[in-house]
Amino acid sequence: MPDIIKRFPGIAYDLEGQAKRSKESMESRIKGIVVASMIIFLLLASQFHSYNQPLIIMTAIPFGLIGAVLGHFVMGLDITMISILGIVALPRF
Numbered sequence: 614m615p616d617i618i619k620r621f622p623g624i625a626y627d628l629e630g631q632a633k634r635s636k637e638s639m640e641s642r643i644k645g646i647v648v649a650s651m652i653i654f655l656l657l658a659s660q661f662h663s664y665n666q667p668l669i670i671m672t673a674i675p676f677g678l679i680g681a682v683l684g685h686f687v688m689g690l691d692i693t694m695i696s697i698l699g700i701v702a703l704p705r706f
Contacts, residue, residue, distance in 0.1 A: 635694075642701055650674075677703050 614626055627633075650671070657667035681700045685692050 638694075639697075642697070646701060674703075 618624055618626075654667050654671060657670060658664055661667060678700060681696075681703060682692070685696060690696070
């Protein structure tokens with residue numbers, strides 16, 4: 614596309630179809646992960662009456678994410694949208 618745009622400066626393009634929906638879906642999931650993590654932190658902080666203990670507990674989340682990605686790599690599986698949904702749900706369980 615960059616070569617075509619150089620040859621024809623008036624032409625514009627945009628992501629359409631599946632690529633655009635996938636991008637919007639991923640952005641939405643990232644926002645959801647951030648909001649859910651903050652809610653989980655607040656719930657844990659209210660239960661433990663501390664800000665340090667929820668941080669210690671939530672440090673396990675990256676290890677689970679790394680394990681899920683490594684598990685896909687070791688088993689030779691592609692990371693699909695279903696896999697991403699499972700990885701997103703991972704910190705909640």
